[in-house]
Amino acid sequence: MGRSVLVLNSGSSSLKYALYNLEKSAKCLFRGVVEGIGASKSLIAHKNAQDARDVKLQGINVTNHRIGLNKVWELLHLDKDLSSSICAVGHRVAHGGETLTKPALITDTVKKAIEKAVLLAPLHNPPNLEGIKAAEELFHCPQVAVFDTAFHSTLPPYAYMYALPLSLYMELGLRRYGFHGTSYQCVLDQAANLLLKPKNNLNVIICHLGAGASMAAIRQGNCIDTTMGVTPLEGLVMATRSGDVDSGVMQILASEKGLSMQEINTLLNKESGLYGICGDKDMRVVLEAAQAGSEKHKLALDVFVHRIKKYLGAYLVHLEGKVDALVFTAGIGERSPPIRSMICHGLNAFGISLDHKKNYQDTNEKREIQSSTSKVKILVVPTDEELCIAQQTLELLSTIEPKSV
Known part of the structure; x- marks a missing residue:
């Protein structure tokens, strides 16, 4: 259990999560969702993927992502072996702009770049950042950002440029970025194996x-x-x-x-x-x-x-x-x-x-x-x-801190 990666996807009012053990194979241990963050009544649906046991917490008060993630922490630690198994947290981040085009170890510089891209993804990047900050407080291990736009960074200029004044691209970064990139990467890998x-x-x-x-x-x-x-x-x-x-x-x-x-x-x-x-x-x-x-x-x-x-x-x-x-x-x-x-x-x-x-x-x-x-x-x-994010997270860590994973 020493190579488990927790994957987080923080939305404006939700927090999806999945825990994978990548020691020998890609095995999902737990997955779930916190819904209604900031509402008067919230719901947490937590599933043990190994034996299909479900835990549902209804009517609880989850006012922010920090409290929601703390509830997830408590649910995960019902299994005491998990307390030392999480070696990293992988975060789905919607928009990386033009600079963040591959998975990145989260630092203050990376967080500033994610914040800069809020202009391009005002509904997604702010809660992504909230999830990162909450996880940094709870999980004292490397945090990695995997960007939904990264897969499309190979677009040629004639495909990503809009026919707007060039100054708007230069000043505001207005261009086609594309999304669902993590899914595309996952599916492309599987298609190659199948073919x-x-x-x-x-x-x-x-x-x-x-x-x-x-x-x-x-x-x-x-x-x-x-x-x-x-x-x-x-x-x-x-x-x-x-x-x-x-x-x-x-x-x-x-x-x-x-x-x-x-x-x-x-x-x-x-x-x-x-x-x-x-x-x-x-x-x-x-x-x-x-x-x-x-x-x-x-x-x-x-x-x-x-x-x-x-x-x-x-x-x-x-x-x-x-x-x-x-x-x-x-x-x-x-x-x-x-x-x-x-x-x-x-x-x-x-x-x-x-x-x-x-x-x-x-x-x-x-x-x-x-x-x-x-x-x-x-x-x-x-x-x-989620699995693709976990794998990319571990792959990145193996290149920069091989002894830690």
Whole structure:
């Protein structure tokens, strides 16, 4: 148990965590979430991943991340062996800006850089910092930041630049950064193993489809384009986010509806997407309602799939038709055969052909689901961002403090 890494993902009102023992294999020991931080009543759901024992604490008062993490500390230490097993804490940090492009040992300088990137991720980086500060007080071991934007640092300038005045990029760093990077790294590694091909020789298009959704085009193991931008709002239609929208809409909403910029931001991020079109944000509910004849739910599905296929076409061009695999991951990508079928429908001319039986196979294992005639592999690859953060944390420590781990 001497090589356990605690992974923390601090949101504005939540704290997700997972503890991995990486001594001999990637084994999850515990995982859980603290919800309702700052609310009058909070909830902690703590699960022993080894024997599926659950602990739920409801109605407790967790006013900040420090108190929430202290509760997690107490739950973890119900197993006394854990008191000396945690060798490091790995933190998911949403935005690293242009300077933090790989996992970093957290220092005052790194914390200042994360704080500087708050301008680019005002909803995510502040609670990420809160989680870091709380963990530093409780866990006297190395702390490592793993950045959601890092994977996309290989984007060429023509892919990440917006056609805005160059001064805005120079002064404010306004450019495409991309997100879900830790997930992409995890999925790319697994895809390479599944295809028995070195990662740096791999050309793939990955569809990370969940409540938050994005896509990435990867050439020879490096990301060359992605759908999310300076924030996670750009790109695909999501559960409650609009994705791509004409910026002129903001002026119309301000002048005709009298909405403030904060209200517009809330509308685009929390009241749009699938929810905005049909009133539901759970893809399972949307599919069921569409199949039952609801026109607005069918419309939401069509818009969702259309946007994905639009980017898929662009990425096929970016990769010059040399694609080893189309990869589906995250909640919808992994568990929704109908969505995968809708996306792949009509793509035979591009060498993409789905096997219906394989697509509907009831399993959580990574697998191939293309037909025997498909020129492009179609993969379903489960993502485990927490495990990837734990592994990157330990890998970094092994290079800078080999004796300590």
